[in-house]
Amino acid sequence: MAEIVSILNLKGGVGKTTTAINLGKALSRLKKKVLVIDNDSQANLTHGLGFTDFSKSVYHTYKDKESLPILQEDEFFHIVPSQLALASIESEVESDINRYYILADAIESVKKNYDFVLIDCPPSLGVYTINAITTSTKFLITTQTDRFSIDGLLEVYRFINNKIKKRLNSNIELMGVLITLFIQNTVATDIGLEELEKHFPGKILNTRIRHTTKFKESTIAGEDIFTYDPKGKGAQDYENLALEILKKNG
Numbered sequence: 664m665a666e667i668v669s670i671l672n673l674k675g676g677v678g679k680t681t682t683a684i685n686l687g688k689a690l691s692r693l694k695k696k697v698l699v700i701d702n703d704s705q706a707n708l709t710h711g712l713g714f715t716d717f718s719k720s721v722y723h724t725y726k727d728k729e730s731l732p733i734l735q736e737d738e739f740f741h742i743v744p745s746q747l748a749l750a751s752i753e754s755e756v757e758s759d760i761n762r763y764y765i766l767a768d769a770i771e772s773v774k775k776n777y778d779f780v781l782i783d784c785p786p787s788l789g790v791y792t793i794n795a796i797t798t799s800t801k802f803l804i805t806t807q808t809d810r811f812s813i814d815g816l817l818e819v820y821r822f823i824n825n826k827i828k829k830r831l832n833s834n835i836e837l838m839g840v841l842i843t844l845f846i847q848n849t850v851a852t853d854i855g856l857e858e859l860e861k862h863f864p865g866k867i868l869n870t871r872i873r874h875t876t877k878f879k880e881s882t883i884a885g886e887d888i889f890t891y892d893p894k895g896k897g898a899q900d901y902e903n904l905a906l907e908i909l910k911k912n913g
């Protein structure tokens with residue numbers, strides 16, 4: 664049965680999309696069958712992986728309840744692309760009677776084909792994020808160690824506990840808190856780490872994704888980090904993250 668994982672933080676720019684791409688790729692390199700869904704109208708994941716030539720996207724799933732348009736990069740790594748037009752139908756989706764279950768219904772028929780479905784979410788708690796959380800077995804929060812990222816993380820956590828667990832999905836569990844864009848040995852980092860440990864004892868993943876400019880370069884090239892810089896610390900960190908997650912999730 665697939666582990667369906669929403670990748671979340673209310674704060675923008677904290678490595679959600681980078682994690683969806685490279686954790687997905689790392690798991691697929693370990694021969695896990697992975698579907699990565701770009702659930703964000705910014706379509707950063709789609710563009711970051713260099714996908715430009717496709718006729719259908721998650722937009723058509725939300726708008727016309729079409730099945731998920733799956734693109735197969737190789738046997739183990741599949742993606743559902745997004746497009747900017749998704750932003751223009753948000754209020755239409757919000758008034759749909761089935762608004763929080765559209766993604767769940769679409770994933771239902773394909774989830775048996777995968778070990779992991781990773782859902783890249785926008786930095787908001789709007790209808791697209793709620794669709795992802797509603798259908799997920801787990802959520803993974805990415806964060807830097809600064810005040811605003813931690814505030815964004817706490818807000819998502821409260822939202823899931825207070826709103827989602829009561830009504831839409833009582834079974835969802837926190838997979839972990841992943842520290843991204845990590846810069847070691849600064850006073851601010853140490854204070855942030857201490858605060859995170861206080862709020863989420865035992866839930867901070869041991870693997871931290873270190874800061875490296877190679878990630879920005881790789882998205883400009885339209886490549887994942889294993890293709891762009893296979894020997895660098897970015898590839899190393901995401902491989903370690905995949906191994907840690909596989910160990911903890913059987």
Ligand SMILES: Nc1ncnc2c1ncn2[C@@H]1O[C@H](COP(=O)(O)OP(=O)(O)OP(=O)(O)O)[C@@H](O)[C@H]1O
Pocket residue numbers: 674675676677678679680681682703705707784785786843844845872873874875876878879880882
């Ligand atoms: N470990 C890292 N080191 C350095 N730069 C990184 C790292 N991870 C991500 N980045 C860069 O930081 C920027 C933001 O990352 P990303 O797009 O993954 O964040 P996000 O949380 O998905 O943002 P949004 O909320 O807007 O969707 C990108 O330019 C990305 O290449």
Ligand SMILES: [Mg+2]
Pocket residue numbers: 679680681703707783784785
């Ligand atoms: Mg993103």
